[in-house]
Amino acid sequence: MKAAEAEVGYTSTNWVPLLKYRDFSLLWTSQAASQLGSAASILAFPLLVLSIHGSAVQAGAVGTVQAVIRAVLQLPAGALTDRWNRRHLMLGCDAGRTALFITLGVAILTGHVSLPLVFAISGAAAILDVLFGPAETAAISQLVPTERVSEAFARNEARSYAASLAGPSLGGFLYSVGRAAPFLFDALSYLVSFISITAIRKPLQHSRTDRSDSSLVSDIREGLKYVAGSPFLRAVIFVATPVNFALTSAQFSVVLTLRENSYPPFLLGMAQGIIAVGGLLGAISAAWIQRRASFRTLLVIAVSALFALLIVSALLTGNFYMVFPLTLGLFLAPAINAALFGRLATTTPDHLQGRVISVVVLSATVVASTAPLAAGLFIERLGSAAAMTVCVAATGLSLISALCLGGLRSPALIAEDSVLGE
Template sequence: MEDDAGSPNTGRAPGLWRNHDFNLLWAGQCLSDLGGAMADLALPLLVLQQTGSPARAGLVGTAGLVAALVCRLPAGVLADRFDRRRLMIACDGVRIVVYAVLVCAVVAGRADLPLILAVVAVGAAATAVFSTAEHAAVRSLVRTDQIATAVARNEARTYGVSLAGPPLGGLLFGIGRALPFLGNALSFLMSLMAVLCIRRPLQQPRHEPAPAVGASVAQGFRFLLRQPFLRSLLLIAVPLNMAFTGMIFAMTLSLRRSGVSPFVVGLAGTIFALGGFLGAFAAPLLQRRLRLPVLIPLLCWVTAVLMTAGALLAGTVLAAVPLAAAVFLGPSANAALFGHQAAVTPDHLQGRVVSVLLLAAGSAAAPAPALAGALLAHAPASHAMLVFPLLVTAAALAATFSRGLSTTSETASP
């Protein structure tokens, strides 16, 4: 079987821009990511406006991260056990409903903190399942030699919509508090329609009965733990992800507390996203010039220095500039990591291995917004934000002295 995506086992395939099904999924997620970027900025601003508490605003961000974290492993099992297309459609349906409820509550003046927390948690859980299924489906939509490029395009998508999402979310929030959440609900509707139009199967046929849930999760862990290279990357990613999540959240709150308008707060997020957007375009070149054992330590040390500069500029829009420079190398590392993972992982294990990767990488990021809010409540922003470059320094030391990064990954048997 061969269509415009090409088959993994046949001749040379057309480029990704001519891959109908991959482009449908990619475009749908562009819109979905745009809505999510608007809502992510507007949610803490809504809570901050209602309560005046940075700690409660941080609690909302942490609620979403914790919900996603709890759902990661079950999401991997679901993505390998059930039809991925139907799973993604169901997730979009859930997200449409919960954000429509939030829109109605905001308009009616009944959007209290418990309701906001519930919407954030349910939406984040559905997003965790959707994103795991999407990651797992990439191998079915593109050739093996195109996976790293496809992941780099997904990185460009994420950062690209972040350029428009935060300022648009801030602008809409200033016009009407419900508008960013209405836009998010509509973006999920567009995502659902795109998934419905994909022609190609999103997984290979399953010929063997699925194992029990516990044994199914264990298979994903075993596969990942047999690869020293991936194990080392996960140990480095934990403090790195926590630092980035906390630093960006702290920057947003410190700007707002300094009297900066919501639109300018969103503009600061756009400056940060610009670094990742440009880095995604540079990813293919960087991957050819720098091997991952060189790229990862370089990323960590440069990030530690630049985050320190951002902390010293806390409370000003200029703080986003060094952070944008810090994230420039991130897309190259992510594309190489997930490209390698997808290439060596059998299709029937894709969901579970992806879920373990995302769980480990995001585990320390979950408390980061709450930590940022607590630090800002008890210390000046320029002092509080120095905690995050210290975390990156720990990751840089681990990357520099890790033996696993210098090993060659080998395909493990399931």
């Protein structure tokens, strides 16, 4: 009876906790471990570079190299997700990352670690990360009932925020125990992920037709064409691109501004933690929030609130209190992300999901990757108030798009909201 009940969808009379779905629970918990390990090693990489006589520039270059790799390979990764077996792809990535971080840990323990080795391992890990991401995202819709896919993505949002909060502290502690410890912990987290994915019973994709005659370039082009032909996805990208830039830039600007105003390091760390807590609380509440508003209504409310709160934060520039409006502004972001990926998973053909996810993610975040540099330049040349004003202006552009673009107001989208919300 329990096994059968676990396959029953969400209805008003029958509700099963999401983690009671065995295969989704395996995937979710394995990626919670994996993301915690990644968040711990992210902090340890620059510390390791500095410890082997690298410069601050070289320490920062590790993250830059990884970011460039992720941006360049995002579209090919989506195409390969749709071309290859998702389970095999995810297992291969986990096996590869386990081997990479064990290699790095052993090199540290034996005194054979070098800067070229650190850069090679971090770069290879980034390649495997970007291959794994679309496959894991696309697999979600196969593991839970259609009407609960958005809720599943809300759970993923909470998982990500929790890992980003706990990971750096854990990484710092492990590094103090031994330089190899954070990387060996990360290797263990990928091993846990490998074992858990192996134990998943359900298929992670629909059956595939033979795609041997199509090239990778034509596959990518097909994904781009699908997104370009969707008024809804075009509208989402127009809204998301400037608001993602604004959020990233605002978070970076707050830290730089407080530093310029001579706030001590522990308060700078506290500011980052407070901002992250807003996202975590929003992620925990995301499933509840989604059930109470259509996607467009939720999007307009979230962007409008962020626009108003960033104005308040800009007026408080230089004061520690500028942190709190930004924290509130982040509260609704996880619900938006979960609703968007839930809609992508339930309305995009399975054989296109990897490519569509990659196109949307890249389009919505590529400009945001320049935000730290842009914020630094604005603060250096024009001052902190100007940097925050740019954030407000970018959010205003997103708000105009959310209010005016027809792709978010179509009858088809309203009908889908009604069906998915039943």
